[in-house]
Amino acid sequence: MVDRIAFDLVSPERLLLSEEAEMVTVPGTEGEFGVLLGHEPVISTLRPGVIDMRGGTQGDARFFVQGGFVEVNPLKITVLAEEAIPMEQVDAGVLDQRIRNAEEDIHLAKTEGARARAVEILDTLRLMRAAL
Secondary structure, eight states, X not given: OOOOEEEXXXXXXXXXXXXXXXXXXXXXXXXXXXXXXXXXXXXXXXXXXXXXXXXXXXXXXXXXXXXXXXXXXXXXXXXXXXXXXXXXXXXXXXXXXXXXXXXXXXXXXXXXXXHHHHHHHHHHHHHHHHHO
């Protein structure tokens, strides 16, 4: 029998996934890290990136997260994501158009704050595109 860790992925709206997995890799602020059953307790913030769940009872799954928090204990990993999108739902064509729109928003920004926000959005969209 394969040892599995309980994994919950929660967004502000709802519980997105409650599964048992062999390993979950998350994009921590200090770098990506993998979590197996028996992992030492950790609490970390997340940066935009991909959560990769391997060996789930329903198969593998990947989610792009905008950021959030992760709490790990020896038996369970819980991700509280600002936003989480299943990678199989990401449309490359739509994403490419959103990238072009964000690039235009940077050039049209009238304030430094608006420009900084547009750059942040563009960086996140490019990360998501690279994950496809």
